[in-house]
Amino acid sequence: MKVKSLILMASIIGTAILFFSASTFAGATITDTIKLETKGYESQKGHVQFTHKKHSEEYKAACGDCHHDAKGKPLANLKPTDKVQGCIECHKKPGDKPKGKDAPKLSKQEELEYNAAAFHANCITCHKEFNKKNNTKAAPITCTKCHAKK
Ligand code: HEC
Ligand code: HEC
Ligand code: HEC
Ligand code: HEC
Known part of the structure; x- marks a missing residue:
């Protein structure tokens, strides 16, 4: 009886340790939700x-799908604790690429210099591919699904 309860105790403690280390590990995950409000433009x-x-x-996007x-x-091999540069540090031009009939014709490379154009190219390209592949509309591609009304 005594030996049995000792074994039981040991296994309870063992399980507790397992749970504890699992939750410690889960603590080192990436930020839950980021409100994107890049500095440098309104x-x-x-x-x-x-x-x-x-x-x-949940959506199984790899770090490298967005960070480079x-x-x-x-x-x-990015880690949640690594120092990550904001997109604006390289895609430096404020706001979206010029649009409208008077807008200059830009190469893909020149467009990517605009911060919002780089965001759109990253986010919307994957969403379109995902929707097409899975025959769904789950990944948003319309403006107001991403840009909440002010
Ligand atoms: C679907 C795109 C996407 C994926 C996948 C992604 N990130 Fe990010 N991450 C972003 C964006 C966008 C930002 C904000 C950048 C900015 O503010 O310019 C960001 C910011 C960060 C930051 C700094 C800001 C913060 O609040 O923590 C870290 C660290 C980070 N990501 C790590 C990771 C790691 C590690 C992974 C993989 C486990 C990952 N990210 C996966 C898009 C992504
Ligand atoms: C350290 C600098 C740097 C940072 C930070 C950075 N980028 Fe880039 N990005 C680049 C370079 C360099 C390229 C390659 C451009 C080219 O092909 O001329 C690129 C390319 C891209 C492309 C085009 C990819 C393709 O396959 O055509 C997208 C979209 C993009 N970046 C979005 C982002 C987003 C979103 C963030 C923030 C999560 C980000 N970038 C952060 C430097 C950076
Ligand atoms: C590598 C692929 C990929 C990239 C890159 C990506 N997404 Fe997504 N996103 C998805 C998928 C897949 C879904 C839908 C999943 C589902 O509902 O089944 C989604 C859903 C969403 C949703 C609706 C559900 C939610 O979680 O809010 C929003 C908003 C969204 N994405 C914003 C963004 C933004 C903003 C970026 C760029 C910073 C981005 N996504 C980049 C794959 C991606
Ligand atoms: C998948 C999500 C997504 C969709 C869809 C989307 N955007 Fe964006 N957009 C972003 C992100 C992320 C940023 C960068 C915001 C930041 O960092 O401040 C951005 C930035 C912008 C900016 C510059 C900042 C601002 O708020 O004025 C403009 C303008 C813009 N988007 C217009 C549009 C328009 C117009 C559409 C529809 C044709 C659209 N976007 C669709 C994600 C999206």
């Missing part, structure tokens, strides 16, 4: 609430 359309953690954990280095090479 939002015309309303800030985007970006579900960072959901994208990573100064050469554009995906940062595949």
Whole structure:
């Protein structure tokens, strides 16, 4: 009887340790939701609430699908505790690319210099591919689904 309860105790403690280390590990995950309000320009359309953690954990987007280095090479081994540069640090021009009939014709590379154009290219490209592949509309591609009304 005594030995049995000792074994029981040991297994309870063991399980507790397992749970504890699992939750410690879970504590080191990426930020849950990021309100995207890049400094350097005023939002015309309303800030985007970006579900960072959901994208990573539920939608299975890899870090390197969004984060890359100064050469554009995906940062595949990024950790939640790493220092991450904001998109604006490289895609430096404020706001969206020029639009309308008088807008200059830009190359893809020149468009990507505009901060919002880089965001759109990242977010909307994946959403379109995902929707097409899965025959769904779950990933938003219309303005107001991402830009909450002000
Ligand atoms: C998949 C989500 C998504 C969709 C869809 C989307 N945007 Fe954006 N947009 C963003 C993000 C993210 C930013 C960067 C916001 C920031 O960091 O401040 C942005 C920035 C902008 C900006 C510059 C900042 C501002 O708020 O004025 C403009 C203008 C803009 N988007 C217009 C549009 C228009 C017009 C559409 C529809 C044709 C659209 N966006 C669709 C995600 C989206
Ligand atoms: C679907 C796109 C996407 C994915 C996937 C993604 N991130 Fe991010 N992450 C972003 C965006 C956008 C920002 C905000 C950048 C900005 O403000 O200019 C950001 C910001 C960050 C930041 C700094 C800001 C903060 O609040 O923590 C860290 C650290 C980070 N990401 C780590 C990661 C790691 C690690 C992974 C993979 C486990 C990952 N991200 C996956 C898009 C993504
Ligand atoms: C350290 C600098 C740096 C940072 C930070 C950075 N980028 Fe980039 N990005 C680049 C470079 C360099 C390229 C390659 C451009 C080219 O092909 O001319 C690139 C390319 C891209 C492309 C085009 C990818 C393709 O396959 O065509 C998108 C979209 C993009 N970045 C979005 C983002 C977003 C969103 C963020 C923030 C989460 C971000 N970038 C952060 C430097 C950066
Ligand atoms: C690598 C692919 C990928 C990238 C990059 C990506 N998304 Fe998504 N996103 C998804 C998928 C997949 C869904 C829908 C999943 C579902 O509902 O089944 C989604 C859903 C969303 C939704 C609606 C559900 C929610 O969680 O709020 C928003 C808003 C959104 N994304 C914003 C963004 C923004 C803003 C960016 C760029 C900073 C971005 N996404 C980049 C794959 C991506």
